[in-house]
Amino acid sequence: MxxxxxxxxxxxxxxxxxxxxxxxxxxxxxxxxxxxxxxxxxxxxxxxxxxxxxxxxxxxxxxxxxxxxxxxxxxxxxxxxxxxxxxxxxxxxxxxxxxxxxxxxxxxxxxxxxxxxxxxxxxxxxxxxxxxxxxxxxxxxxxxxxxxxxxxxxxxxxxxxxxxxxxxxxxxxxxxxxxxxxxxxxxxxxxxxxxxxxxxxxxxxxxxxxxxxxxxxxxxxxxxxxxxxxxxxxxxxxxxxxxxxxxxxxxxxxxxxxxxxxxxxxxxxxxxxxxxxxxWADGEYIGLGPSACGYINGTRWMNAPRLDDYAAMTLRGLPAISEERLEGERAARQAAVLALRTTKGITWKNFANQYGVPAANAIRRDLERFPRDIVANGAEASRLTPKGFRLGNAVWSEII
Ligand code: SF4
The missing domain is CATH 3.80.30.20 (tm_1862 like domain)
Incomplete structure (x- = not known):
């Protein structure tokens, strides 16, 4: 449920x-x-x-x-x-x-x-x-x-x-x-x-x-x-x-x-x-169907990917094969990665309000280690540069 x-x-x-x-x-x-x-x-x-x-x-x-x-x-x-x-x-x-x-x-x-x-x-x-x-x-x-x-x-x-x-x-x-x-x-x-x-x-x-x-x-x-x-x-x-x-x-x-x-x-x-x-704004969603993922109230789940397994599981209850609760700095880091996928990036004031100042500061320190042509760090926001988008995986793996 x-x-x-x-x-x-x-x-x-x-x-x-x-x-x-x-x-x-x-x-x-x-x-x-x-x-x-x-x-x-x-x-x-x-x-x-x-x-x-x-x-x-x-x-x-x-x-x-x-x-x-x-x-x-x-x-x-x-x-x-x-x-x-x-x-x-x-x-x-x-x-x-x-x-x-x-x-x-x-x-x-x-x-x-x-x-x-x-x-x-x-x-x-x-x-x-x-x-x-x-x-x-x-x-x-x-x-x-x-x-x-x-x-x-x-x-x-x-x-x-x-x-x-x-x-x-x-x-x-x-x-x-x-x-x-x-x-x-x-x-x-x-x-x-x-x-x-x-x-x-x-x-x-x-x-x-x-x-x-x-x-x-x-x-x-x-x-x-x-x-x-x-x-x-x-x-x-x-x-x-x-x-x-x-x-x-x-x-x-x-x-x-x-x-x-x-x-x-x-x-x-x-x-x-x-x-x-x-x-990308770390919003909630309900995913339905084989392999669909959902995210409600800090909990992410994923449904069985194969139709036969999914169908059998729906006969007994929910068809999720994994469920994980994201909390604290882990949740903040996931949200940061999602936000950095967008050109808007991370707006620090909002981010700190939502995930706490210590988590925001820790992520900010990590981002400041990247060269300026990859991550543009400003007082209000951090975002990937156009060139940085190409290297997004490297940035995200550093944050996660
Ligand atoms: S099999 Fe081809 S068409 Fe089907 S989901 Fe994969 S990429 Fe898309």
């Missing part, structure tokens, strides 16, 4: 869809091709998880508000610390590939979500989709529902590069998918990947230029890395260092009006992903 949350402003919700059309050779995420019956198994299990995590009882208030109740000594009592039930401020349906879910399953998923949660008026609702599985019917369904953003896993607009990445779509399908989302007036984000073997500057410049030609208000760029246990790790290809590609993306995207606001994320002002901003 979710303990009372400290955030009474609203709820951030993540739902993981664990299916993909095929497994990309570099991918270490919890996803697999759906077997017959898997979508039903997933939806039924998800419903059970929601029931166990929110044993609520959402009751309709006479004025249409809903309130969460929990079992107290005197029966059902309003959940402490929340007051009125938190409305969903941000919902992110990720994966895996949510667009591989059939329309029947999507309709069922929407019914479950609508029955269990209420949404704030300007809720941000993001769905991840991949070219190849995204259809006009998905777009229409999402448009008619409450989806506001689509994050399209394009990765490249070059067939040769897509083939190396083992993606099931081609460049033509990427173009169609992005155009469909734009035509439907969604807020659209594109994912692009750099750092492929034998990548030339021209390859990366062309991908960025093509991506920008669609006029989306958000682009995320990721470097291809070799994850242990993946087919790519067994091939062990030689990958470029990637520094030049990353720095070029910072320059090129800014020139096109997409400002960097996080290590991998660039957006037009005001179009930043609010759901992800909540993660």
């Amino acid at each position: 979710c303990p009372p949350t400290k955030n009474d402003k609203g709820l951030s919700l993540y739902i993981h869809v664990p299916f993909c059309a095929a497994k990309c050779p570099y991918c270490a995420f919890a996803s697999a091709r759906a077997r017959a019956g898997d979508e039903v198994l997933y939806l039924e299990s998800l419903e059970r998880e929601i029931t166990s995590r929110l044993p609520n009882k959402f009751f309709f208030h006479p004025w249409g508000e809903r309130k969460i109740y929990e079992r107290g000594s005197g029966g059902l009592v309003p959940r402490r610390g929340l007051g009125w039930s938190p409305k969903v401020l941000t919902l992110y349906i990720g994966g895996g590939t949510p667009s591989v879910l059939s329309l029947v399953s999507w309709n069922a998923l929407i019914r479950i979500i609508e029955r269990e949660f209420s949404f704030s008026e300007n809720a941000e609702v993001t769905v991840e989709a991949n070219p190849g599985s995204l259809t006009r019917e998905h777009i229409k369904l999402w448009r008619d529902w409450r989806v506001t953003r689509i994050s399209v896993g394009v990765q490249s607009f070059d067939d040769r590069r897509l083939k190396f990445l083992g993606r099931v779509h081609d460049a033509a399908q990427s173009r169609v998918a992005v155009a469909l989302c734009m035509d439907a007036a969604f807020s659209v984000s594109l994912d692009l990947m750099f750092g492929l073997p034998e990548e030339t500057p021209r390859d990366w410049m062309t991908d960025l230029k093509t991506a920008l030609s669609f006029g989306t208000n958000h682009i995320s760029v990721y470097q291809l890395t070799i994850e242990e246990g993946t087919p790519l790790a067994r091939q062990n290809p030689s990958l470029p260092e990637g520094y030049a590609q990353y720095r070029y993306a910072q320059w090129r995207l800014a020139r096109a009006g997409l400002e960097q606001y996080e290590v991998a994320s660039f957006a037009q002002p005001g179009q930043e992903c609010r759901h992800n901003l909540n993660y």
Whole structure:
């Protein structure tokens, strides 16, 4: 069961869809091709998880508000610390590939979500989709529902590069998918990947230029890395260092009006992903579905990654395979790492208020050891420099 949350402003919700059309050779995420019956198994299990995590009882208030109740000594009592039930401020349906879910399953998923949660008026609702599985019917369904953003896993607009990445779509399908989302007036984000073997500057410049030609208000760029246990790790290809590609993306995207606001994320002002901003601000969220993580009231949990295990666990109770409570300086250091992912960095006054002066001072001392071209330390805030973002891992491992 979710303990009372400290955030009474609203709820951030993540739902993981664990299916993909095929497994990309570099991918270490919890996803697999759906077997017959898997979508039903997933939806039924998800419903059970929601029931166990929110044993609520959402009751309709006479004025249409809903309130969460929990079992107290005197029966059902309003959940402490929340007051009125938190409305969903941000919902992110990720994966895996949510667009591989059939329309029947999507309709069922929407019914479950609508029955269990209420949404704030300007809720941000993001769905991840991949070219190849995204259809006009998905777009229409999402448009008619409450989806506001689509994050399209394009990765490249070059067939040769897509083939190396083992993606099931081609460049033509990427173009169609992005155009469909734009035509439907969604807020659209594109994912692009750099750092492929034998990548030339021209390859990366062309991908960025093509991506920008669609006029989306958000682009995320990721470097291809070799994850242990993946087919790519067994091939062990030689990958470029990637520094030049990353720095070029910072320059090129800014020139096109997409400002960097996080290590991998660039957006037009005001179009930043609010759901992800909540993660980086050390905000609370509920994660549902196989492999989903949640963080409420200082406790982080992670669900079983395999669908069969997840489903079996939801029959007995909660499907979490790990749970840890973060307190004191450890919690502060985790929060510092999250904040340093963003261009805003750490605002020391707020940070000290939230995590205590001793923890803030200890982290500040650690950051002051880095050269100025990596970490910009000021009286009010510390943040990574554009060059520092490229070396973020080194900074974070020093702080943690
Ligand atoms: S589509 Fe995404 S989640 Fe699915 S296998 Fe490929 S990289 Fe992994």
